[in-house]
Amino acid sequence: MASRKTIMTFVAAALMAVTHAHADSINAGNRRPSTTQPFNAQNIAEFDTPWAIAFLPDGRMLVTEKPGRIFVVTQSGKKTEIGNVPAVAASGQNGLLDIAVSPSFATTSQIYMTYTEPGTDGSRLVLTRAVLSLADDRATLTDPTVIWRQTPAGGGGQPGGIIAFDPQGAHLFLTVGDRMQPNSAQDPRQARGKVLRLNLDGSTPSNNPLAEDKGVPAQTWTTGHRNPYGLAFAPDGKLWLHEMGPRGGDELNLIEPGKNYGWPLVSNGDNYDGTPIPRHATRPDLTAPPLYWDPVIAPAGLAFYDGAMFPQWKGSALIGGLRAHALVRVAFRADGQPDEAERWDMGDRIRDVAVAPDGAVWIIEDDSPGRLRRLTPAK
Ligand SMILES: [Ca+2]
Secondary structure, three states, X not given: OOOHHHHHHHHHHHHHHHHXXXXXXXXXXXXXXXXXXXXXXEEEEEEOOEEEEEEOOOOOEEEEEOOOEEEEEOOOOOEEEOXXXXXXXXXXXXXXXXXXXXXXXHHHOEEEEXXXXXXXXXXXXXXXXXEEEEOOOOEEEEEEEEEEEOOOOOOOOOOEEEEEEOOOOOEEEEEEOOOOOHHHHHOOOOOOOEEEEEEOOOOOOOOOOOOOOOHHHHHEEEEOOOEEEEEEEOOOOOEEEEEEOOEOOEEEEEEOOOOEOOOOOOXXXXXXXXXXXXXXXXXXXXXXXXXXXXXXXXXXXXXEOOOOOOHHHOOOEEEEEOOOOEEEEEEEOOOOOEEEEEEEEOXXXXXXXXXXXXXXXXXXXXXXXXXXXXXXXXX
């Protein structure tokens, strides 16, 4: 028979293990904006509901508008509309979404974009690759080709659609939202509520977790996401994702292959109709977010800062807030734990954030007109 002391030691150890498993799930929902801003914000141009910014190597930008247009934009705000952009199904949260410059752009001029494609059985999120042909005052897409399509088609909003490349430039990662069909996020056959990992031509890498399967399971990197509008590699090579939860459940997640992040089985928020959802802590087999927001910020856009203008931000994640009308800086402790370090009130819904080659930070507003703004250190 175990002594009382042994039992107490065991109980204490078990309690510590449970505490430790969830001690680092930080809620930053009630953080307040800083009273001072360490930057000046310069208004550069305006757009109709801009969605994403991507920098070309020369410092020009590609900016998408959700209704279906793409522009090349100079640092001084001169806009050139890009021709031959595919038709999109634009409605509510859906339309022309992310844009990304290929790791091989210097030699191939290839770019990638995501959008909801019209269809008789409902819209599909698709990933298209095209060559960007740039002349003096003209820009056009050559050979736009859909290299991935959501299977099955259909669903509502919450499309996800964020593109990221690994630091080696060998693979493309794509977030697919649950399209307001929560249970699909746990169905391995449905390309909803997943992060996918593809080769740059859209084919399936042979070393994905379930690569020996076919179709969606073979493409799947992680499972159980709701509506991820942020995906980016940190300077240390880790992949981070944020996703909009239900009421009170926005999450920042460290993405590791084969893991299940819980939606809709668990969440740190509840449904908007008030029905409760079990918390992440009730299911240790599902990966919990190390940082979450209750109340929500509605995160959109994610960029890691590794530039020269704001040396105090090196290694931080910059996140736009739609609901929060804010730019949020997340810093990482030495053990990797993220926490919200600062939040700045930007006066409108922030849809995307990007870091220019010179280290300036650029943001766009989810509005019409929505401003493109350049942030540089306050003098
Ligand atoms: Ca989750």
